[in-house]
Amino acid sequence: MKQDIILAGVGGQGILSIATIIGWAALDQNLYLKQAEVHGMSQRGGDVQSNLRLSTQPISSDLIARGACDLIVSLEPMEALRYIPYLAPTGWIITNTTPFVNIPNYPDTEVLNAELGKVGNVISLDVDSMAKEIGSPRSANMVLLGAMAARLTILDPEKLKEGIQHVFGRKGQAVVDANIAAFEAGYKFAAK
Amino acid sequence: MSNKELLLGDEALALGALHAGLTGVYAYPGTPSTEITEYIQQHPLARERNVHRDWSANEKTAMEAALGASYAGKRALVCMKHVGMNVCADAFVNSAVTGANGGLVVTACDDPSMHSSQNEQDSRFYAEFAMTPCMEPASQQAAYDMIRAAYDLSERHGIPVMMRLTTRMAHSRAVVKTGDVREENSLHFPQKPRQWVTLPANSRVRIPELIQTYADLEVEAEQMGFNTYTDAPDHSMGIIACGIAYNYLMENYPDGCPYPVLQVQQYPLPKQMVRRMARECSSILVMEEGQPLVEQRLTGLLELPLPVHGRLDGTLPRCGELNPDCVRKALGLDPLPVREASQVTMPRPPALCVGCGHRDFYTALNNVVRQYDGSRVFGDIGCYTLGFLPPFNALHTCVEMGASLTMAIGAANSGVWPAVAVIGDSTFTHSGMTGLLDACNSNADVTLCISDNLTTGMTGGQDSSGTGKLEQICLALGVAPEHVRTIVPLPKNYDEMERVIREELEYHGTSVIIARRECIQTAKRHAQQKKQQ
Known part of the structure; x- marks a missing residue:
């Protein structure tokens, strides 16, 4: 079994924190993993993405082929659309609905929604509001991770929670609990 | 003892070097190589063994210091991005002439497609040119395994070895099985000391030997198992x-x-x-x-x-x-079915951070230079190169590390006025200081603006060699004290900033304006660290 994921967002939004937890869980589950990241100049408010590949078999390429990506997971709606040529015919988009507007020609929400609608398999959720609702506004990324976990069948969701415990553990149990609550809110939303 | 870790290619190479018995890493930050040195800097084994791991001023000083460590019989690592090879080329090419004593590995991280670079030169040409072997791992595991083999090859043949990574290897993570930890070398001097003095008489003896070594390295390439x-x-x-x-x-x-x-x-x-x-x-x-x-x-x-x-x-x-x-x-295979790209997606180019001091500096500089028809602003390498883009459109050139000031000198010599150079603090100490000496020696009519954010910003906030010393450096190189000016780039200071910039443009000689305010990314990090304490 193999799942190819593109994590997308804007530099500084924290897609790598999601990748870190997935990486921990994959290692713990003895999966093969390759994860190509973007560093350097493009991090300065530009578009960023990470190719994340998980498999029960050895993986060759660090990059995902066009038309082969199973999941596009984005912290920002326009960034989700940027990688559509990579999405497999059966692939899913899971995206935050809150736009990150730092360019003058950012498209209107209706235009973005219509475009996402064309893709078919889309889970859109407002991770910022959901994180606020459950009282952990700083855990928006974990809401998205939770939503993604519902489609990330290669990984055990419990392992991802252990990953959250591992990554946030040094910040105290309250922070861990808030992040796990955010994860569960996202998971519930996407699984229904 | 075998362990499994999830590592970037850069980190796998770094850990492999530590486990191979590294005594010192010498490097200047540069994407995609930075994480090699950063990994060693935070590793407990490096602390325990007191492995040298401070940043060097530039790639040439790094290469030379590593060669000195090799002379002393120790294992050393040099790391840089591909264009850093140009900076250290003199030292690198001649390190094949001196040869290596302790294992010497030079890691060049190439950036094809220029994700964060000005060109896509291929470092393998340097290895061939200098007649050194080059290792190019295809996986993170190979990066870990091959660097030990590279140290052994280096010591077996008395030759520096290049490790070449490219962006997708340097910046991609995979699970790596690690092996045993080897001791460092003990201090010992070269058995053939004459080749370390590259007088023509010595090098005439050494070059035919090097050519023979290269033939032996072809045999190694057949036999070592990596090909x-x-x-x-x-x-x-x-x-x-x-x-x-x-x-x-x-x-x-x-x-x-x-x-x-x-x-x-x-x-x-x-x-x-x-x-x-x-x-x-x-x-x-x-x-x-x-x-x-x-x-x-x-x-x-x-x-x-x-x-x-x-x-x-x-x-x-x-x-x-x-x-x-x-x-x-x-390969002539059928393409996979691919969806059409979305037409509503707009480009999102990188930009200077909101609140960045470079922004305030460029605003003030633009307000002044736009009043001078013939003015030209010569830029340099760093976050502030983004000042070329809207809304600033502030730069006319950017070539390589340090070229801002020296190009401004040549342009000023040829009649351009005002000729302004913009350079960051780390780039200034990397390759700008010698240019400032040139400027002072002829009192060139240039204004050097050092946009000092107290760090090496673009690569993620590494220590900058000149922090706290820039005024002293400028004075020592010969800038008149009254023409070394310091300003704080903040919106509330625009009037004063513009006055200072105008005064120094009007001065027909070499002047320096230091615009100093900490990078907001490192400032945030420092504030967080304080809070945690």
Whole structure:
């Protein structure tokens, strides 16, 4: 079994924190993993993405082929659309609905929604509001991770929670609990 | 003892070096190489052994310090991005002449497709030029394993070894099995001391030896096991896959490649394996990440009896990094069904951070220079190169580290006025100080603006060599004290900033304006660290 994921967002939004937890869980589950990241100049408010590949078999390429990506997971709606040529015919988009507007020609929400609608398999959720609702506004990324976990069948969701415990553990149990609550809110939303 | 860790290619190489008995890492930050040194800096073993791990002022000082460590018999690592090889080229090429005593590995991280670089030069040319071996791992595991082999090869043949990574290897994570930890070398001096003094009389003896060593290295490339020949039934084509190109090849043949494959991870090229492929196959496809070095070596100038395909004949793109898609096309496989790109997606170019001091500096500078018709602003390498883009449109040039001031000098000599140079603090101490000495010696009519954010910003906030010393450096190089001015780039200071800039533009001699405010990214990090304490 193999799942190819593109994590997308804007530099500084924290897609790598999601990748870190997935990486921990994959290692713990003895999966093969390759994860190509973007560093350097493009991090300065530009578009960023990470190719994340998980498999029960050895993986060759660090990059995902066009038309082969199973999941596009984005912290920002326009960034989700940027990688559509990579999405497999059966692939899913899971995206935050809150736009990150730092360019003058950012498209209107209706235009973005219509475009996402064309893709078919889309889970859109407002991770910022959901994180606020459950009282952990700083855990928006974990809401998205939770939503993604519902489609990330290669990984055990419990392992991802252990990953959250591992990554946030040094910040105290309250922070861990808030992040796990955010994860569960996202998971519930996407699984229904 | 074996352990499994999830590591970037950079980190795998770094850990491999530590485990191979490293005594010092010498480096200047540069994408995609920075994480090698950063990994060593935070590693407990490096602390325990007190491995040297401070940043160097530039790649040349790094290369030379590492050569000194090698002279003393210790294992040293130099790390840089590909263009850093240009900066240290004199030291690197001559390190093949002196040879290595303790194992010496020079890691160059190339950036094909220029994710964060001004060109896509291929460091393998430097290795060949200097007659040193080059290792090009195809996986993170290979990066870990090969660096120990590189140290051994270096010590076996008394020669520096280049490790070449490319962006997708440097910045991609995978699970790596780690091995045992070796002791550092003890202090010992070279057995052939004369070649370390590169007087012509000594080098005339040394160069023929180096040529012989290079021939021995060809044999190593056949035997060390990093270059492998895998035969397959279909001999209509043979494939030479270098570095990570091998991964894109195998991605397209999950059940095995139907053609014979020569996987290359070590240079000089394994001549016998290449000749076998030429004998047994009716064409050759060369896949390499970077410039067509191997392909050119095969095709040369003369017509060959067998066709060689690759980047030069358009089978693969002539430039840019490889990927599974262009490799698939080169193999003649049917394309996967691909959805059309969304037309509503807009480009989102990188930009200076909101609240960044460079922004306030450029605002003030623009307000002044726009009043001078003939003014030109010569830029340099760093976050502040983004000042070229809207809304600032502030720069006319950017070439390489340090070129701002020296180009301004030449332009001023040729009648450009006002000639303004903009450089960051770290770039200034990397390659700007000697230019300032030139300027002072002829009292060139230039204004040097050092946008000092107290860090090496673009690569993520590493220590900057000149922090706290910039005024002293400028004075010592000969700038008149009244023309070393310091300003704080903040909106509330625009009037004062503009007055200072105008005064120094009007001064017909060498002046320096230091615009100093901490990078907001490092300021945030420092504030958080304080809160945690």
